[in-house]
Amino acid sequence: MVRFIAMLVGIAFAGVLAIALFGSISGVITEPPPPTAEHEFHKHPRDLELASDGPLGKFDMRQVQRGMQVYKEVCSACHSLRLVSFRDIKDMGYSDGQVKAFAASYDNIPSINPDTGEAATRKGVPSDRFPSPFANEVAARAANNNALPPDLSLMAKARHEGPAYIYSLLTGYQNQPAKLLKEFPDAKTPAGLHYNPYFANLNIAMAPPLTADGQVTYTDGTKSTVDQMAKDVAAFLSWTAEPKLQARHTVGFAAMLFLLVFCFLAYGAYQNVWRNVKH
Incomplete structure (x- = not known):
């Protein structure tokens, strides 16, 4: 009797869920939600081809180095790289001496004065991580109209089509289209914000961090257009998000080659063991 009652309760519960699901689906079909400005004018990231793309991709280290220069001279004023250490850039082709010099170029590493015990700052050493431009979240919001600049260490992996998204976002600032304001009068960009169709809510x-060609003077002589700087910093953030990508690709290729050879050997062994057995 108890099982029968429990079965009836289960059937009734499933029926209620089915009715609710049917009602929701039919409601969406008969009365679809009104279009929004975000849905109509949000753009898919522009195509971006990097040397690291594909299963056998390798970083263009010259481009990654240029991207780090853009980050240091432009992006680091607001954004941190809290998961990247100075010594990690040795994998980009820098010598130990260059790594030490680069780390020492940062003289705002938080420290403690050993004589007074008070907070102080010092020059960076290779084991330090890239410092945050702000003391804490409160200071970061106070300096950015209550918006919190995200850490960029994993940004290229945290966003769909990360490198292309970063590149598109940096080059996508523009005035609001007249068509948008005509169709959605209430969608006017609020004061203090900037219209960018590649950002989720526009x-x-x-x-705009990259405002003019020549904003950064590349040490390798490459012409620093806005488009080039955006591509380079996107490549750099791809590296920060996955610095061991090349090693992973190498190991993966070797593993696939091994499995392919193993399959042929296994098939040959199978044929040899069962060669005298009649089917």
């Missing part, structure tokens, strides 16, 4: 608190 309006982003970050002002």
Whole structure:
């Protein structure tokens, strides 16, 4: 009797869920939600081809180095790289001396004065991580119109089509289209925000960081257009998100080659063992 009652309760519960699901689906079909500005004008990231793309991709270290220069001179004013150490850039082709010099170029590493015990700052050493430009989240929001600049260490992996998204976002600032304001009068970009169709809600608190060609003077002589700088910093953030990508690709290729040879050997062994057995 108890089992029968429990079965009836289960059937009734499943029936209620089915009715609710049917009602929701029919409601969406008969009365679809009204279009929104975000749905109509949000753009898919532009195509970006990097040397690291594909299963056998390798980083273009010259481009990654240029991207780090863009990060240091432009992006580091607001964004941190808290998961990247100075010594990690040795994998980008720098010598130990260059790594030490680069680390020492940062003289704002938080420290403690051993004589007074008070907070102080010092020059960086290779074991330090890239410092945050702000003391804490409160200071970061106070300096950015209450918006919190995200850490960029894993940004290329945290966003769908990360490198292309970063590149598109940096080059996508523009005035609001007249068509948008005509169809959605209430979608005017609020004061303090900036229209960017590659951002999820179209309006982003970050002002355009790359504003003019030549903003960064590349040490290798490459012409630093806005488009080039955006591509380079996207490549650099791809590296910070997955610095061991090349090693992973190498190991993966070797593993696939081994499995292919193993399959042929296993098939040959099978044929040899069962060669005298009649089917």
